[in-house]
Amino acid sequence: MRRSYRRPGRFRRQQPYPPEEPRKFGRDNSQLTKKGKILRFLQSPTERSTQTKPRKPVMLPPAHLLVVAVGAALLLAFRPPLPALAARPIVAAAGGKPxxxxxxxxxxxxxxxxxxxxxxxxxxxxxxxxxxxxxxxxxxxxxxxxxxxxxxxxxxxxxxxxxxxxxxxxxxxxxxxxxxxxxxxxxxxxxxxxxxxxxxxxxxxxxxxxxxxxxxxxxxxxxxxxxxxxxxxxxxxxxxxxxxxxxxxxxxxxxxxxxxx
The missing domain is CATH 2.30.110.10 (Electron Transport, Fmn-binding Protein; Chain A)
Incomplete structure (x- = not known):
């Protein structure tokens, strides 16, 4: 027995369901396409994650890289002393080590x-x-x-x-x-x-x-x-x-x- 359903668009199409697969709530989501791509709002999160294209890495302009490098150098230059050295006073007491x-x-x-x-x-x-x-x-x-x-x-x-x-x-x-x-x-x-x-x-x-x-x-x-x-x-x-x-x-x-x- 052949069954049919209405696809988005202007025409109707006869499409048999495979006998080994049950019907999916009245529509076979895998068959709903737009310009050769499966409609994402009808896909599960797992299906969407497997078809997501990798994003291109964000490249900072050279001027921004220079600002980041200068900021890192300033942080290293003015960082506080290490805890192990905090006990060694920088200013000596009277009569002590200068x-x-x-x-x-x-x-x-x-x-x-x-x-x-x-x-x-x-x-x-x-x-x-x-x-x-x-x-x-x-x-x-x-x-x-x-x-x-x-x-x-x-x-x-x-x-x-x-x-x-x-x-x-x-x-x-x-x-x-x-x-x-x-x-x-x-x-x-x-x-x-x-x-x-x-x-x-x-x-x-x-x-x-x-x-x-x-x-x-x-x-x-x-x-x-x-x-x-x-x-x-x-x-x-x-x-x-x-x-x-x-x-x-x-x-x-x-x-x-x-x-x-």
């Missing part, structure tokens, strides 16, 4: 607060009596130690200090950039024992290291000083801070001038 922006002050603070450093060996030193730091490291060495013997043959040397022994780095790793590190390079000079500088150096060394005064006389300890030529300091992120020897040595004088002005 702020990261004060490179010369940090270098002088490290030299004044430490009592030992690395000079191709672990050596004690002093840069002045407590409270009167001059910035120049003095050493009390014997030629029984290779450090002094090498210095008499080749004066070139480097002297490294770290903030970590002072206990102000907290629980961070000693290599963390916020745990300050200072390296002074120059020449290790032997001081004339009869000079006034030798008396100043002895006072500075024996005040900071009282045990030195009783060291054996037959070991022939002598006073050396480091003539600073270059300075390498890291106390924050962003690489080493540029400090000249003059800026380092005259820091106290410059600070006094700033206070008086």
């Amino acid at each position: 702020a990261p922006t004060e490179a010369a002050a940090t270098a002088r603070w490290l030299a004044a607060q430490n009592t030992w450093g690395v000079l191709s060996n672990v050596v004690s030193y002093s840069d002045g009596v407590p409270g009167e730091s001059h910035g120049i490291p003095y050493f009390y060495l014997t030629t029984l130690d290779p450090t002094a013997r090498d210095a008499l043959e080749d004066e070139r040397t480097s002297f490294t200090l770290s903030e970590f022994p002072l206990g102000t780095c907290g629980k961070i790793d000693p290599e963390n950039p916020t745990c300050a590190k200072l390296t002074l390079t120059g020449k290790l000079k032997l001081i004339d024992p009869q000079s006034s500088e030798a008396d100043l150096a002895k006072e500075a060394l024996f005040t900071k290291h009282p045990e030195m005064e009783g060291w054996p006389k037959n070991h022939h300890f002598q006073i050396f000083k480091l003539e600073i030529k270059n300075i390498f300091l890291i106390d924050w992120f962003g690489g080493p801070k540029p400090i000249s020897p003059t800026e380092y040595l005259e820091y106290e004088k410059n600070r006094a001038l700033l206070k008086s002005s």
Whole structure:
């Protein structure tokens, strides 16, 4: 038996239903077309999703891309500090570690607060009596130690200090950039024992290291000083801070001038 239905349009068409498929509520939706396409309002959501054409990606103009890139760079530049570093104050308290922006002050603070450093060996030193730091490291060495013997043959040397022994780095790793590190390079000079500088150096060394005064006389300890030529300091992120020897040595004088002005 043949059945018919009315299609949208001007004509009628005889169309048999397949015997194995039941009639769909009086109309076979799959047969209703318009210009070769199934009418979407008669399709189920599943049928519509399988026939949806992929959308073309939205391409921003070059000017818009430039604005987005500049905005992202500004967000990265002015983002707040990481939570792990929030405990490290940027502005130091009175008498404490200087702020990261004060490179010369940090270098002088490290030299004044430490009592030992690395000079191709672990050596004690002093840069002045407590409270009167001059910035120049003095050493009390014997030629029984290779450090002094090498210095008499080749004066070139480097002297490294770290903030970590002072206990102000907290629980961070000693290599963390916020745990300050200072390296002074120059020449290790032997001081004339009869000079006034030798008396100043002895006072500075024996005040900071009282045990030195009783060291054996037959070991022939002598006073050396480091003539600073270059300075390498890291106390924050962003690489080493540029400090000249003059800026380092005259820091106290410059600070006094700033206070008086």
